[in-house]
Amino acid sequence: MGSTSDFSRRALIKRAAALGIVTVPAMSALSACASSGGDGGEKAEKGQKSAKNPLAVNESAALDVVIFDGGFGDKYAKDAQAEYVAAFPKTKGKVKLASTQKIQSTLQPRFNGGNPPDLVDNSGAEQMDFGTLVSKNQLADLTPLLDAPSIDDPNKKVRDTLRPGVVEMGQFGGKETWIMYYAYTVYGVWYSKTNLQKVADAEYPKTWDEMLAVCEKAKKKGVAGWTYPGKYPYYLPFSLYPFIAKIGGAEVLRKIDNLEPNAWKDPAVKAAFDAYYELYKKGYVLKGSPGLDHLQSQKAWAEGKALFIPNGSWVENESAKQIEKNPDFQLSVGAPSSLSSSDKMPFGTIWASGGEPYIVPREAKNAPGGMEMLRIMLSKKSSQNFIKQVSSLTSLNGGTEGLKLPPGLDSAQQALRTAGQNIVNPRLQDWYVALQKEKIGVGALGEMMAGRMTPDEAITKIQKYADETREDSSVKKYKR
Amino acid sequence: MQHGKYRFIVGFLVIPLAIYAIFVISPFVQAIYYSFTDWTGLSSDMKMVGFDNYARLFKDSVFWAAVGNSVTLLLLLPVVTLSLGLFFAFMLNVGGRRRKKAVIGGVRGSGTYKILYFFPQVLSIPIVALLFQFAYNPESGALNAFFQAIGLDSVQPDWLGDPQIALWCIMGAMIWANVGFYVVLFSAGMSSIPKDFYEAALLDGANRFNTFFRITLPLLWDTVQTGWIYMGILALDVSAFAFVQIMSVGPGGPDYSTEVLPLYVYQKTFRDGQAGYATSIGVSLLIVTLIFSAIVMRLGRRERLEF
Numbered sequence: 001m002g003s004t005s006d007f008s009r010r011a012l013i014k015r016a017a018a019l020g021i022v023t024v025p026a027m028s029a030l031s032a033c034a035s036s037g038g039d040g041g042e043k044a045e046k047g048q049k050s051a052k053n054p055l056a057v058n059e060s061a062a063l064d065v066v067i068f069d070g071g072f073g074d075k076y077a078k079d080a081q082a083e084y085v086a087a088f089p090k091t092k093g094k095v096k097l098a099s100t101q102k103i104q105s106t107l108q109p110r111f112n113g114g115n116p117p118d119l120v121d122n123s124g125a126e127q128m129d130f131g132t133l134v135s136k137n138q139l140a141d142l143t144p145l146l147d148a149p150s151i152d153d154p155n156k157k158v159r160d161t162l163r164p165g166v167v168e169m170g171q172f173g174g175k176e177t178w179i180m181y182y183a184y185t186v187y188g189v190w191y192s193k194t195n196l197q198k199v200a201d202a203e204y205p206k207t208w209d210e211m212l213a214v215c216e217k218a219k220k221k222g223v224a225g226w227t228y229p230g231k232y233p234y235y236l237p238f239s240l241y242p243f244i245a246k247i248g249g250a251e252v253l254r255k256i257d258n259l260e261p262n263a264w265k266d267p268a269v270k271a272a273f274d275a276y277y278e279l280y281k282k283g284y285v286l287k288g289s290p291g292l293d294h295l296q297s298q299k300a301w302a303e304g305k306a307l308f309i310p311n312g313s314w315v316e317n318e319s320a321k322q323i324e325k326n327p328d329f330q331l332s333v334g335a336p337s338s339l340s341s342s343d344k345m346p347f348g349t350i351w352a353s354g355g356e357p358y359i360v361p362r363e364a365k366n367a368p369g370g371m372e373m374l375r376i377m378l379s380k381k382s383s384q385n386f387i388k389q390v391s392s393l394t395s396l397n398g399g400t401e402g403l404k405l406p407p408g409l410d411s412a413q414q415a416l417r418t419a420g421q422n423i424v425n426p427r428l429q430d431w432y433v434a435l436q437k438e439k440i441g442v443g444a445l446g447e448m449m450a451g452r453m454t455p456d457e458a459i460t461k462i463q464k465y466a467d468e469t470r471e472d473s474s475v476k477k478y479k480r
Numbered sequence: 481m482q483h484g485k486y487r488f489i490v491g492f493l494v495i496p497l498a499i500y501a502i503f504v505i506s507p508f509v510q511a512i513y514y515s516f517t518d519w520t521g522l523s524s525d526m527k528m529v530g531f532d533n534y535a536r537l538f539k540d541s542v543f544w545a546a547v548g549n550s551v552t553l554l555l556l557l558p559v560v561t562l563s564l565g566l567f568f569a570f571m572l573n574v575g576g577r578r579r580k581k582a583v584i585g586g587v588r589g590s591g592t593y594k595i596l597y598f599f600p601q602v603l604s605i606p607i608v609a610l611l612f613q614f615a616y617n618p619e620s621g622a623l624n625a626f627f628q629a630i631g632l633d634s635v636q637p638d639w640l641g642d643p644q645i646a647l648w649c650i651m652g653a654m655i656w657a658n659v660g661f662y663v664v665l666f667s668a669g670m671s672s673i674p675k676d677f678y679e680a681a682l683l684d685g686a687n688r689f690n691t692f693f694r695i696t697l698p699l700l701w702d703t704v705q706t707g708w709i710y711m712g713i714l715a716l717d718v719s720a721f722a723f724v725q726i727m728s729v730g731p732g733g734p735d736y737s738t739e740v741l742p743l744y745v746y747q748k749t750f751r752d753g754q755a756g757y758a759t760s761i762g763v764s765l766l767i768v769t770l771i772f773s774a775i776v777m778r779l780g781r782r783e784r785l786e787f
Contacts, residue, residue, distance in 0.1 A: 132753030136523035288618030291641030442733035
């Protein structure tokens with residue numbers, strides 16, 4: 001190329017390169033997961049149905065399980081896998097169990113391609129949206145599992161061995177049960193009995209006045225009453241929502257879940273918000289809480305810088321290292337204190353519900369195998385194994401006999417007994433994730449507790465968010 | 481020797497162009513196609529919805545918050561980072577006092593500074609983000625502890641927890657992480673500027689200010705321009721995503737004060753199962769990026785000095 005022509009080679013290359021740099025990262029991330037379609041091969045044939053094999057599992061078919069490797073780890077699932085192989089020896093070496101924290105990025109291509117695993121623990125930050133999975137018909141109905149006899153007592157169906165509310169949680173308005181929640185979480189106000197005794201010389205405050213008095217005493221000793229993870233303010237509802245239900249009745253929460261107009265304008269909501277806002281106004285909240293994440297706030301709390309923290313029963317496992325430093329910590333969970341004597345529900349009303357949602361994909365090659373694995377996990381043996389390993393309850397009702405429970409779990413058990421029928425289970429956090437976590441949590445509750453928004457402003461804003469979600473046709477709606 | 485020139489060029493370009501078309505152009509076309517569907521990302525079942533996704537964008541206040549923050553990053557991040565990079569590089573290479581024999585040189589200890597500046601580059605983005613997150617921790621972080629130590633007990637901001645300053649805090653971390661690279665890049669550029677230019681200028685009595693604006697900057701313009709585009713893309717893309725995702729409250733908060741476009745794409749795809757809508761956000765991100773690069777190229781066009 002001996003001559004110079006009008007177009008400059010350098011300019012061309014430069015422009016092309018610039019364009020390339022500019023656009024590749026922006027777009028390739030998106031199309032990397034583009035749907036490929038295609039079928040995922042043959043389903044495994046059904047096996048012989050028998051008393052020992054009520055789900056008619058193919059005794060030599062491969063099984064593919066993907067576990068969320070989070071706060072509970074994956075050891076309990078591996079132990080259950082060993083049980084599965086023991087029950088069906090011909091599957092030895094064919095049972096695959098993968099654990100990951102990246103559920104969605106690992107499984108999305110497989111769901112799109114029609115080649116999903118047989119059992120999935122769909123949990124963690126990368127949880128796949130249940131509403132979408134259900135509405136796109138990607139899940140298998142778990143009714144056969146629920147109607148199968150339980151491992152421990154062949155005369156009882158699996159359905160009848162579960163804690164109340166677990167089956168309903170896995171349903172989405174219809175008869176089918178899409179999700180089996182394996183863990184059972186108790187939410188509430190978590191505290192150290194010892195610290196509370198030491199700082200405020202008090203038992204857990206049963207009324208809000210007592211609560212304020214305890215906080216006042218603590219403040220004088222330089223200890224904050226409350227802390228919460230300000231980076232994830234959706235921890236606040238763990239004690240705030242049952243508080244609302246306690247004041248105004250469970251009906252208020254049902255209306256909120258159903259996105260009914262003006263559900264948030266209920267006086268109970270306002271009363272509960274005012275009470276929490278008072279904690280901030282009187283300086284009972286640990287300074288800097290709005291900037292802490294869950295681990296940082298739990299650390300401050302475990303070190304005794306604050307007395308109370310809204311949390312779930314996983315906190316015992318998650319904060320184990322810090323709690324261990326104080327062997328006399330006596331971790332306990334408290335139900336929301338009574339605001340006044342006219343509260344609609346008694347003291348003890350608490351939020352408890354299933355955690356660790358397990359699903360069997362509709363396109364799974366060995367769906368009966370996936371359900372059988374769940375049936376094994378819901379046996380007393382596997383259940384106790386889980387409780388011992390991660391100090392959390394399972395959805396299996398009871399099963400704790402003869403086990404020495406750690407203090408937090410023990411108090412959670414007691415709280416459940418005290419609550420009796422008064423267990424509430426707000427569904428906002430699994431039905432409308434963005435609304436609950438980001439809009440209500442970060443957008444309003446966090447702002448209110450940081451003192452940048454009054455309870456009235458927060459309620460107006462939340463009501464607006466709820467209305468927007470109700471009118472958003474791209475969000476699937478549920479009713480309870 | 482003009483004859484067959486185009487055939488010659490085309491012959492060489494066929495393979496690279498084909499690769500480019502397959503791996504760059506086709507994902508674009510696909511993404512644009514998906515942005516017109518209601519694809520969930522969790523099932524291959526989808527249907528065309530026309531411009532619905534784009535109509536939704538206009539009404540989506542979170543999207544506009546994200547656009548606002550992304551554009552803020554896009555405008556400020558390159559200016560601040562490159563200015564700091566230029567300043568440091570100039571001081572390290574040219575700005576020092578004249579010593580014996582050497583015509584120009586950096587400030588005392590410039591070798592050490594060079595290493596210090598470059599150090600953040602060897603840390604991965606998540607580590608930098610986490611480090612800053614610890615520093616910003618209002619309860620036990622370095623910054624508030626520092627304020628306390630110097631007697632400013634009353635100044636205890638929530639840093640990442642305060643919507644007024646959260647974005648600035650994140651920007652600070654991004655600048656810290658990137659400035660070292662430009663110090664090195666500009667140092668390399670400066671070392672290729674002939675010494676006699678400086679010699680002549682110094683003989684004429686030019687001070688540091690003049691040498692910088694009359695000699696260094698004009699001769700470094702190409703490098704600055706490259707850095708500008710690169711930094712702008714960083715501000716719009718991966719880097720912004722990672723920093724905001726790791727550091728911010730929510731993430732994207734508090735109250736959407738740090739929401740950026742790539743994070744919103746991610747949230748819509750991976751949290752809400754609305755991949756179709758997410759691709760339409762992605763397409764708008766592409767448009768913002770194209771506008772940016774067009775403006776930079778237009779503004780940056782000037783005579784190249786030959787030396």
